[in-house]
Amino acid sequence: MSGPFLALLVGLVFGPLVLNLFQTRVRGEEFKFIAELALALVLFTDASKANLKVLGKNASLPIRLLLIGLPLTIGFGIFGGFLIFKGYSWIELGILATMLAPTDAALGKAVVSNPAVPVKIRESLNVESGLNDGICVPVLFLLIAVFASRSGDNLSSFYGLALLGKEIGIGLLAGCAIALGGYWLIQVSERRHWLSESWDTMVIVALAFSCFALAQIAGGSGFIACFAGGFLFGVLNRKSKPKLDLLESAEGTGDTLSLITWLIFGSLVVAEFIHELNWQIVLYAILSLTVIRMIPVMLSLFNSGVLWKEKLFMGWFGPRGLASIVFAIMVMEVELAHKSTIILTVAFTILLSVVLHGFTAKPFIKRLKS
Numbered sequence: 371m372s373g374p375f376l377a378l379l380v381g382l383v384f385g386p387l388v389l390n391l392f393q394t395r396v397r398g399e400e401f402k403f404i405a406e407l408a409l410a411l412v413l414f415t416d417a418s419k420a421n422l423k424v425l426g427k428n429a430s431l432p433i434r435l436l437l438i439g440l441p442l443t444i445g446f447g448i449f450g451g452f453l454i455f456k457g458y459s460w461i462e463l464g465i466l467a468t469m470l471a472p473t474d475a476a477l478g479k480a481v482v483s484n485p486a487v488p489v490k491i492r493e494s495l496n497v498e499s500g501l502n503d504g505i506c507v508p509v510l511f512l513l514i515a516v517f518a519s520r521s522g523d524n525l526s527s528f529y530g531l532a533l534l535g536k537e538i539g540i541g542l543l544a545g546c547a548i549a550l551g552g553y554w555l556i557q558v559s560e561r562r563h564w565l566s567e568s569w570d571t572m573v574i575v576a577l578a579f580s581c582f583a584l585a586q587i588a589g590g591s592g593f594i595a596c597f598a599g600g601f602l603f604g605v606l607n608r609k610s611k612p613k614l615d616l617l618e619s620a621e622g623t624g625d626t627l628s629l630i631t632w633l634i635f636g637s638l639v640v641a642e643f644i645h646e647l648n649w650q651i652v653l654y655a656i657l658s659l660t661v662i663r664m665i666p667v668m669l670s671l672f673n674s675g676v677l678w679k680e681k682l683f684m685g686w687f688g689p690r691g692l693a694s695i696v697f698a699i700m701v702m703e704v705e706l707a708h709k710s711t712i713i714l715t716v717a718f719t720i721l722l723s724v725v726l727h728g729f730t731a732k733p734f735i736k737r738l739k740s
C-alpha cells in the first residue's frame with residue numbers, strides 16, 4: 371500500500387464516517403493552506419533531483435505532454451462532461467475538467483523514483499506533474515472570471531493570454547530569484563560555519579516556501595515558482611559540494627505534510643460528500659483517470675519514438691491529488707449552479723486515483739519491464 375492510501379484509509383476508518391474516534395476541525399481555507407505547503411515542498415525537492423542529461427535528450431516528451439496533452443485533456447474532460455452531466459454550462463464543465471487536468475507529483479512518487487522505470491519516462495512524468503498544475507491555475511482563474519462576469523463578451527482572448535503569461539512569467543522569475551539568493555546564502559553560511567547540520571532540513575523547506583510565497587504575493591503561480599526554483603537549485607547544487615542528503619531529509623518533511631493532507635481529506639472531505647454519490651459522478655471519475663487522460667497522452671506522443679506500452683504506462687500514471695484538492699477548495703467560494711456535484715466529482719476522482727494508482731504502481735512497473 372502507498373503512504374497516501376494508508377493515510378486516506380486511516381482518515382476514513384477513524385473519522386466520522388466509520389468509527390468516529392476523532393473529528394478534524396480544519397476549515398476549507400486551512401486545509402487548502404496545508405495542501406499548498408505540501409505540494410510546494412514536493413515540487414521543489416522533486417525538481418531539485420531532476421536528471422539534466424536525460425531531460426536534455428528527451429525534452430520533447432514533457433513539452434508534448436504539457437503543450438499538446440494538457441489542452442487535449444481539458445478538452446476531452448469538457449466533452450465527457452457534456453455527455454454525462456446534462457444541463458451543465460460549458461463554463462462549469464471547463465472548471466471541472468481544469469481541476470482534474472493536473473497530475474500529482476506526490477502520488478506519482480512511486481513511479482518517478484523507481485529505477486526500474488525507464489529514466490526518460492520518469493523525468494517526463496516528473497516535469498509534467500511539476501508544471502501542469504501551475505499552468506492550470508490561470509486557466510481556472512480565467513474560467514471563474516468568465517463565470518463571474520455572466521458573459522464572455524467583456525473578456526478578450528488577450529486577457530486570457532496575459533493572465534497565463536503573468537502567472538508563468540512571475541512564477542519563473544520568483545522561483546529563480548529565491549533559488550539564486552538561497553544558494554548564495556548557503557555557500558556563505560557554510561564557508562563561515564554559520565549553519566549547523568541540525569538546520570539543514572529547514573534550509574530547503576524555507577527555500578520552497580519562500581518561492582511559493584514570493585510568487586503568490588507578486589501575482590504569479592507559486593507552483594511554477596517552486597518547480598523552477600527547485601530545478602535551478604538542483605543545477606547549482608550539483609556544481610558544488612553535493613547536498614543530496616539535505617534534499618532527502620527535506621523530502622521527508624514534504625511526505626509528512628502530504629500524509630497529513632490525505633488524512634484530513636479522508637476524514638473530512640470524503641466523509642462529508644460520499645453519501646451524495648451517483649452513477650454520473652462515478653462514470654466521470656473513471657473516464658477522467660482513463661480515456662480523458664490516456665487518449666491525449668497517446669496523441670501528444672504520436673511519432674515520438676516512445677513504445678506503445680510506454681505510452682500506455684505514461685497515460686495511466688497521471689494521478690490526481692494535491693493540486694486538484696487546492697483547486698476544489700478555491701471553487702467552493704464560487705456560486706456555481708452545480709457546485710456540490712462538481713466538488714464531489716473531483717473528490718471521488720481523487721479518492722479513486724489514490725486507491726487505483728497506489729495498488730497498480732508496482733505490478734504495472736513489472737509489466738513495463740517485461
